[in-house]
Amino acid sequence: MIEPLRFFEGRTEMLSLVRVMMKKPYPSRTVGRGRILPDGSLSLVQQIHDHGKPPSQRSWKIREVSPGKFTGTMSEAVGPVQIQQIGGRFLFKFSMKGKLAIEQWITPMPGGKTATTRMTAKKLGMRVASSEGTIRKF
Secondary structure (H helix, E strand, O other): OOOHHHHOOEEEEEEEEEEEOOOOOEEEEEEEEEEEOOOOOEEEEEEEEEOOOOOEEEEEEEEEEEOOEEEEEEOOEEEEEEEEEEOOEEEEEEEEOOOEEEEEEEEEOOOOOEEEEEEEEEEOOEEEEEEEEEEEEO
16 A cells, blocks of 8 residues: 655655756756654655755645545645545646646655656646656655
8 A cells, every 4th residue: 555645754855857948957856854743744844956056945744635635735836735646646736836837746666665756837738847757765
């Protein structure tokens, strides 16, 4: 059984390649520290290191609302984050400033220590950015 919130408990690292329309692709490294709160929700703080930019921080709080469905907040999101388990994968949907619609697929790999991630950002229905990478649990 997949326990998606527990995957982010402790230390995680995401390495990805970010592609933004009309710009050169750049590497990104995100280091996360997560903990399960007494109410069962996940609190996750991530340090983002995008090539050529100063480090920044992102905070998540996610809880399960029904089997395979999660909701929560993320510091860069405008409104709620919705997460749905579809087969063995997880689909994240949320909006960001500038009317960006974000879809991110996280696919756990066998063994439970790694996952792949694919993110797409759309504005007015057109893809303006994407990223692909791997998340490792330590």
